[in-house]
Amino acid sequence: MTYETILVETQGKVGLIRLNRPQVLNALNDQLMTELGEALVAFDADDNIGAMVITGSDKAFAAGADIGAMASFTYMDVYKSEYITRNWETIRNVRKPVIAAVRGFALGGGCELAMMTDFIICADTAKFGQPEIKLGIIPGAGGTQRLPRAISKAKAMDLCLTGRLMDAAEAERAGLVSRVVPADRCLDEALEAATIIAAYSNPSVMMAKESINRAFEGSLSEGMLFERRMFHSLFATEDQKEGMAAFVEKRKPNFSNK
Numbered sequence: 001m002t003y004e005t006i007l008v009e010t011q012g013k014v015g016l017i018r019l020n021r022p023q024v025l026n027a028l029n030d031q032l033m034t035e036l037g038e039a040l041v042a043f044d045a046d047d048n049i050g051a052m053v054i055t056g057s058d059k060a061f062a063a064g065a066d067i068g069a070m071a072s073f074t075y076m077d078v079y080k081s082e083y084i085t086r087n088w089e090t091i092r093n094v095r096k097p098v099i100a101a102v103r104g105f106a107l108g109g110g111c112e113l114a115m116m117t118d119f120i121i122c123a124d125t126a127k128f129g130q131p132e133i134k135l136g137i138i139p140g141a142g143g144t145q146r147l148p149r150a151i152s153k154a155k156a157m158d159l160c161l162t163g164r165l166m167d168a169a170e171a172e173r174a175g176l177v178s179r180v181v182p183a184d185r186c187l188d189e190a191l192e193a194a195t196i197i198a199a200y201s202n203p204s205v206m207m208a209k210e211s212i213n214r215a216f217e218g219s220l221s222e223g224m225l226f227e228r229r230m231f232h233s234l235f236a237t238e239d240q241k242e243g244m245a246a247f248v249e250k251r252k253p254n255f256s257n258k
């Protein structure tokens with residue numbers, strides 16, 4: 001598959017996607033979101049891939065939706081075509097883990113894209129924000145919904161209403177990111193985490209992801225029930241037998257993803 005706005009490669013069992021519109025700080029347009037979705041779906045279907053990493057450049061993960069492309073759009077243009085937003089759901093349906101490695105700016109749609117991944121590892125240079133209010137709009141790809149869940153209503157309101165940026169230290173304190181590392185370590189750290197994940201039994205990884213996502217939809221009791229059913233079902237896998245036997249026999253497990 002040939003892409004124009006992203007660079008795609010594999011490193012062992014990890015699929016790596018680099019957002020690649022450097023001239024506009026990786027501003028997200030329809031083509032990029034379509035290509036990103038296609039690459040994620042292809043990795044998700046690939047038995048040789050166990051996890052994915054999305055990253056940008058040193059300066060920007062993504063500085064938001066492409067403002068130039070949207071500037072002249074009317075309500076009917078965006079409503080009828082579902083401009084950009086029609087492609088955003090793809091990432092939610094990916095079943096294998098996706099990590100965002102964020103260096104530099106993750107603003108507007110860029111921050112929303114990072115939040116759509118399963119977790120964010122960021123560089124000490126990272127800056128997060130939802131500055132749409134400065135443009136006379138609001139976040140359109142989950143910012144008002146995922147931010148309050150991720151970092152509290154107070155901080156979500158603060159960021160969305162003032163448009164200010166949040167640095168990496170504040171993002172870690174607030175719980176938006178799982179780790180902050182020096183900028184030159186960021187991508188390697190994410191690739192190492194993805195490599196660790198990809199070496200585990202794929203069904204248990206997918207069920208862990210599915211169960212954690214349940215925590216954000218529905219009640220605690222429904223989530224607990226879902227988790228229990230997933231837990232029980234893993235006893236039907238060969239990998240559960242292998243994983244536990246390996247522990248008992250004091251050796252490394254050899255997972256077959258079955």
Ligand code: CO8
Pocket residue numbers: 023024025027028063064065066067068083084085105107108109110131132135138139140141
């Ligand atoms: N869209 C288009 N071009 C951009 C964007 C963007 N979001 N961000 C930066 N660029 C371009 C600049 O215009 C500039 O181009 P040129 O060299 O031709 O002038 C180039 O990238 C470099 O940018 P700067 O010169 O501005 O670099 P600075 O280091 O001075 O500033 C900033 C970096 C602070 C990131 C600054 O570029 C900025 O404020 N960018 C805009 C950030 C923003 O407002 N993002 C939110 C956009 S709206 C959005 O994301 C809505 C999401 C809704 C999703 C659903 C859509 C339907």
